[in-house]
Amino acid sequence: MKKQDLMLIGGLLAAALLIFLGVTLFKGHGEALLYAKIQVDGQEVARLPLSEDREYPVRLEDGEYNIVIVSDGKVFVSSASCPDGVCVRTGKADSVGDSIICLPHRLVITVEEEGS
Amino acid sequence: MIGFLRKCLSFFLPFVLMIPFFGCETGRRLYSETFFDSFDTVTTLRGYADSYEQFEEYVELARTTLLDYHRLYDIYEDYDNINNLKTVNDHPGQAVTVDSRILDLLEFSVEMYNLTDGMTNIAMGSVLELWHEYRTDGLEHPESAAMPPMELLTAAAKHTDIACLQIDRAAGTVCLCDPDAGLDVGAVAKGYAAGKTAEILREAGFDSGILNVGGNTVAIGSPPDGSVWRIGIQNPGIESEDAYLLRLGITDRCLVTSGSYERYYLVDGIRYHHIIHPDTLMPEDTFLSVSVLSADSGLADALSTALFNMDADAGRSLVDSLDGVEACWILPDGRILYSSGFDGYIQD
Numbered sequence: 001m002k003k004q005d006l007m008l009i010g011g012l013l014a015a016a017l018l019i020f021l022g023v024t025l026f027k028g029h030g031e032a033l034l035y036a037k038i039q040v041d042g043q044e045v046a047r048l049p050l051s052e053d054r055e056y057p058v059r060l061e062d063g064e065y066n067i068v069i070v071s072d073g074k075v076f077v078s079s080a081s082c083p084d085g086v087c088v089r090t091g092k093a094d095s096v097g098d099s100i101i102c103l104p105h106r107l108v109i110t111v112e113e114e115g116s
Numbered sequence: 117m118i119g120f121l122r123k124c125l126s127f128f129l130p131f132v133l134m135i136p137f138f139g140c141e142t143g144r145r146l147y148s149e150t151f152f153d154s155f156d157t158v159t160t161l162r163g164y165a166d167s168y169e170q171f172e173e174y175v176e177l178a179r180t181t182l183l184d185y186h187r188l189y190d191i192y193e194d195y196d197n198i199n200n201l202k203t204v205n206d207h208p209g210q211a212v213t214v215d216s217r218i219l220d221l222l223e224f225s226v227e228m229y230n231l232t233d234g235m236t237n238i239a240m241g242s243v244l245e246l247w248h249e250y251r252t253d254g255l256e257h258p259e260s261a262a263m264p265p266m267e268l269l270t271a272a273a274k275h276t277d278i279a280c281l282q283i284d285r286a287a288g289t290v291c292l293c294d295p296d297a298g299l300d301v302g303a304v305a306k307g308y309a310a311g312k313t314a315e316i317l318r319e320a321g322f323d324s325g326i327l328n329v330g331g332n333t334v335a336i337g338s339p340p341d342g343s344v345w346r347i348g349i350q351n352p353g354i355e356s357e358d359a360y361l362l363r364l365g366i367t368d369r370c371l372v373t374s375g376s377y378e379r380y381y382l383v384d385g386i387r388y389h390h391i392i393h394p395d396t397l398m399p400e401d402t403f404l405s406v407s408v409l410s411a412d413s414g415l416a417d418a419l420s421t422a423l424f425n426m427d428a429d430a431g432r433s434l435v436d437s438l439d440g441v442e443a444c445w446i447l448p449d450g451r452i453l454y455s456s457g458f459d460g461y462i463q464d
Contacts, residue, residue, distance in 0.1 A: 097346060
């Protein structure tokens with residue numbers, strides 16, 4: 001094998017490695033961007049990145065409410081005025097496709113990935 | 117030798133360089149939409165489509181299909197120009213002409229009755245109606261919430277014979293021969309309709325997604341990267357703050373959970389849920405929830421109710437006798453029991 005061949009092979013392998021690392025890092029970074037999509041009666045009202053801790057009260061017209069909290073990369077309902085409290089007892093969600101539902105208020109919180 | 121190696125390398129290296137890009141550009145995106153108009157619950161469709169417009173067409177198809185099934189299987193409301201199950205319940209002794217989708221469901225339900233030895237019985241309407249009435253009142257007026265008296269329940273239970281349901285496929289009619297009996301398809305209809313709707317979506321070209329009708333989950337195909345759909349089993353109320361207790365990876369398979377944590381009411385601080393045992397006529401607390409995996413959504417729904425009402429051993433031998441069916445039982449003390457092949461679906 002000639003010296004040029006080795007350089008070519010080495011160069012190509014290095015390039016492959018760089019591209020692979022680049023794509024993996026990019027993908028990995030993309031996957032980390034999760035947010036909670038909040039819908040009331042099928043209409044989206046907010047998108048809360050799970051990376052930012054915050055409180056988001058959902059207030060409905062008739063004085064009803066659900067208090068949505070994002071904390072430590074998880075989303076949950078801390079309190080609500082609905083009769084059954086299922087949304088509060090559901091607990092914390094943190095993976096793509098997870099949902100928290102308050103049927104009486106037609107509130108749906110789903111964990112989604114950025115880009116969808 | 118070296119020349120050969122060189123040729124190989126120069127041939128393959130471009131492909132090696134391309135590897136990182138495979139699976140990146142599919143041109144399809146993940147969409148998700150939620151609606152509320154059928155089966156008194158929330159329906160979510162998520163999945164891949166070429167465009168938002170195309171996905172919206174799938175959503176509309178799912179919505180109208182489910183709404184049709186909802187109207188046909190409804191036992192509480194009348195609708196213009198259709199005979200539904202309420203029509204059948206309201207006209208005992210008469211052969212009522214019904215849509216073939218009603219005949220399909222009723223025949224399937226009788227099969228499920230036989231398979232589960234009566235542990236899912238759609239002819240339990242008289243008993244379930246009492247519970248429904250007391251639960252509705254109890255939720256509206258929590259201070260005066262009461263249990264249905266056992267005398268009323270046992271009297272109603274005399275009218276729950278599945279043989280009083282007469283299905284005439286050729287004539288396209290259904291007749292309930294006992295005037296005090298009633299049909300209630302709550303244990304099978306949602307799962308059955310979800311399965312049929314998923315089939316219709318698939319025929320329309322929706323080949324990668326998840327249809328969830330109030331906890332009846334149907335996974336259609338697999339995600340475009342060839343992986344599995346990750347779906348969770350809800351924490352039914354054991355000590356843990358996480359919403360989901362288990363994560364499963366599935367493709368072309370349905371998951372249905374029956375749990376005591378969803379529809380219930382309180383009487384003197386005690387919780388009475390909506391799954392009524394055909395023999396005790398009471399909600400049982402042997403399990404917090406039972407989840408069933410199967411390729412057949414209606415079967416998974418019927419079985420989850422039946423298993424909830426059976427003891428774990430009997431349930432496990434029923435599940436193991438069925439091809440492609442797996443189940444998991446969550447007990448009040450937090451223990452989880454699995455059928456023999458269930459762990460093959462658990463992720464993490």
